Amino acid sequence: MSVKTIAGVAVNISEEGYLEDMSQWNEEIANEIAKEIGIELTPKHFEVLNYLRDKTAAKESLTIRGVGKSGIVTIKELYGLFPKGPLKFSSKIAGIPKPTSCI
Amino acid sequence: MKNLLILGAGTSGTMMANHLRSKLYLNKWNITIVDQYKTHYYQPGFLFLPFDTYTENQVKKVGEKFIPMGVNYIQKKIEKILPKENKVVLEDETLNYDVLIIATGSKIAPEETEGLVGPLWKKDIFDFYTYEGSLALRNKLRTWEGGKLVVHITEMPIKCPVAPLEFAFLADSYFRKKGMRDKVDITYVTPLTGAFTKPTCSTALAYLLKEKDIHLQSDFAIEHVDNDTKEIVDYEDRRIPFDLLVTIPTNMGDEVIERSGLGDDLNFIPTDHNTLQSKAHENIFVIGDATNVPASKAGSVAHFQAETLTDNILLYIDGYPLKKEFDGHANCFIETGNNKALLIDFNYVTEPVHGKFPFAKIGPLQLLKESVFNHWGKLAFRWIYWNMLLKGIAIPFVSRNMSFKGKVFDIKPDEK
Ligand SMILES: Cc1cc2nc3c(=O)[nH]c(=O)nc-3n(C[C@H](O)[C@H](O)[C@H](O)COP(=O)(O)OP(=O)(O)OC[C@H]3O[C@@H](n4cnc5c(N)ncnc54)[C@H](O)[C@@H]3O)c2cc1C
Numbered sequence: 229m230s231v232k233t234i235a236g237v238a239v240n241i242s243e244e245g246y247l248e249d250m251s252q253w254n255e256e257i258a259n260e261i262a263k264e265i266g267i268e269l270t271p272k273h274f275e276v277l278n279y280l281r282d283k284t285a286a287k288e289s290l291t292i293r294g295v296g297k298s299g300i301v302t303i304k305e306l307y308g309l310f311p312k313g314p315l316k317f318s319s320k321i322a323g324i325p326k327p328t329s330c331i
Numbered sequence: 332m333k334n335l336l337i338l339g340a341g342t343s344g345t346m347m348a349n350h351l352r353s354k355l356y357l358n359k360w361n362i363t364i365v366d367q368y369k370t371h372y373y374q375p376g377f378l379f380l381p382f383d384t385y386t387e388n389q390v391k392k393v394g395e396k397f398i399p400m401g402v403n404y405i406q407k408k409i410e411k412i413l414p415k416e417n418k419v420v421l422e423d424e425t426l427n428y429d430v431l432i433i434a435t436g437s438k439i440a441p442e443e444t445e446g447l448v449g450p451l452w453k454k455d456i457f458d459f460y461t462y463e464g465s466l467a468l469r470n471k472l473r474t475w476e477g478g479k480l481v482v483h484i485t486e487m488p489i490k491c492p493v494a495p496l497e498f499a500f501l502a503d504s505y506f507r508k509k510g511m512r513d514k515v516d517i518t519y520v521t522p523l524t525g526a527f528t529k530p531t532c533s534t535a536l537a538y539l540l541k542e543k544d545i546h547l548q549s550d551f552a553i554e555h556v557d558n559d560t561k562e563i564v565d566y567e568d569r570r571i572p573f574d575l576l577v578t579i580p581t582n583m584g585d586e587v588i589e590r591s592g593l594g595d596d597l598n599f600i601p602t603d604h605n606t607l608q609s610k611a612h613e614n615i616f617v618i619g620d621a622t623n624v625p626a627s628k629a630g631s632v633a634h635f636q637a638e639t640l641t642d643n644i645l646l647y648i649d650g651y652p653l654k655k656e657f658d659g660h661a662n663c664f665i666e667t668g669n670n671k672a673l674l675i676d677f678n679y680v681t682e683p684v685h686g687k688f689p690f691a692k693i694g695p696l697q698l699l700k701e702s703v704f705n706h707w708g709k710l711a712f713r714w715i716y717w718n719m720l721l722k723g724i725a726i727p728f729v730s731r732n733m734s735f736k737g738k739v740f741d742i743k744p745d746e747k
Contacts, residue, residue: 289623292552293486294596304554307566313550 235260253323277322284324336428340366343619343633344434349723350641352399363403377465397721412591437620441580446556456576477514478574489582490628497666503543504668518546531682599623605655626659635731660733664709672705678733689728691737
């Protein structure tokens with residue numbers, strides 16, 4: 229774990245760059261992490277990010293399938309918004325822990 | 332009299348019936364077990380059936396033989412669980428329970444992927460996770476003349492997560508033995524970032540794919556099967572052509588879980604990781620492939636779970652707090668072809684490691700290294716399954732929790 233300053237805020241991040249404390253997150257932080265990955269955030273992105281944050285706060289586990297059933301985006305659209313690893317990148321930008329890949 | 336009801340007489344349900352009948356007083360507790368089928372399949376054998384290593388009769392037996400005396404065995408379909416009323420509805424009768432154990436497993440749901448169950452299904456597209464699928468694939472392989480073989484995982488979790496990779500390894504050996512390996516191009520396609528589900532394994536075992544000339548396509552999340560061009564297509568329009576597709580379709584819990592409102596998106600039941608009590612109802616316990624716990628869905632895991640769950644049922648009945656004991660321990664043989672196998676041992680938090688098993692320093696089984704001994708271990712597992720595991724007899728020297736003796740923590744997973 230280390231401390232990194234993102235968008236002017238000192239946040240705790242994991243070795244892989246995920247926020248350790250989701251309450252430290254804000255929209256500027258999201259924009260900056262997204263820029264590093266090469267994604268320009270739109271309101272649709274934020275709808276997905278907020279959905280992921282709500283689910284995480286409610287301690288529900290996240291799956292691509294679950295997002296596809298959320299009514300916000302289809303799986304195909306999710307891939308369009310966050311290419312190459314939609315759940316990994318969206319989680320990173322949403323300031324929530326890395327999704328545990330299933331075993 | 333009180334009623335303990337077990338749903339499903341597969342690996343887990345059968346083990347629980349055997350464990351509990353000897354521990355619950357006959358004059359206090361009725362035990363009933365329900366399953367829709369007469370036949371008990373040895374599912375690990377479905378991996379060997381396609382290659383003519385096992386025959387049909389080695390992978391199935393009459394289920395009743397494994398249910399102990401004093402347990403009421405009902406062969407009927409389970410229609411619905413009514414947790415608020417403590418009742419379970421079968422085809423034509425309703426059962427009451429005081430304690431319920433759900434062991435309905437998981438099964439393939441090929442209809443979840445567009446185009447999978449289409450004109451090519453069982454012609455050029457097969458699964459080996461069902462008895463029928465495995466047998467149909469055997470018949471196909473007997474006369475197949477070669478081409479592009481694609482071995483593919485749809486999405487995680489699946490039961491026995493290493494089985495598809497083992498299938499690719501065994502296919503390599505099979506076609507070599509038939510003298511037609513040069514006519515077969517093998518590609519392994521996975522939604523994960525590496526061939527193995529565990530990063531330490533991907534690092535330690537990457538050489539195997541090279542050695543066997545198996546091409547790897549990772550991070551592939553299938554969207555549909557194109558039956559006209561014979562390609563699998565992912566959400567980003569990546570296309571992989573096949574002549575023969577061996578796929579592991581989405582795995583899901585039984586529909587009865589969905590009908591009863593007890594499951595998640597995939598009909599797996601939210602279950603406490605360490606006690607195996609269901610999260611929603613204190614008198615419902617869940618074991619094996621039916622749970623949502625982040626452990627491998629494997630018979631060996633169910634075996635370790637059964638020991639913890641037996642203790643917890645007894646504690647629950649007597650009003651004591653439950654043991655938070657189960658640690659996700661899994662112990663799996665991985666066939667690598669040419670009569671060799673690997674053995675891996677891991678739990679919720681510890682990745683597979685090098686070392687000796689089950690005795691520190693002595694072995695004789697080697698962890699995470701190929702050996703002939705391990706292959707014998709895998710074949711012996713069939714005997715152990717029918718003669719010890721189902722009957723709830725503990726496997727000597729292998730404990731329910733992962734042991735750290737004789738293990739070497741020397742592999743760092745690749746940073747992803
Ligand atoms: C190809 C393959 C290879 C494998 N290899 C290995 C291996 O090498 N090692 C290992 O440890 N494990 C292996 N496994 C996994 C292992 O077989 C399973 O994890 C294990 O059988 C799970 O046991 P279970 O009791 O939870 O489910 P199951 O054994 O599947 O039993 C579930 C039972 O519930 C019944 N049921 C479900 N719904 C209903 C209903 N509505 N009404 C009535 N009955 C119902 C079913 O008929 C079934 O009998 C393999 C699996 C496969 C498919």
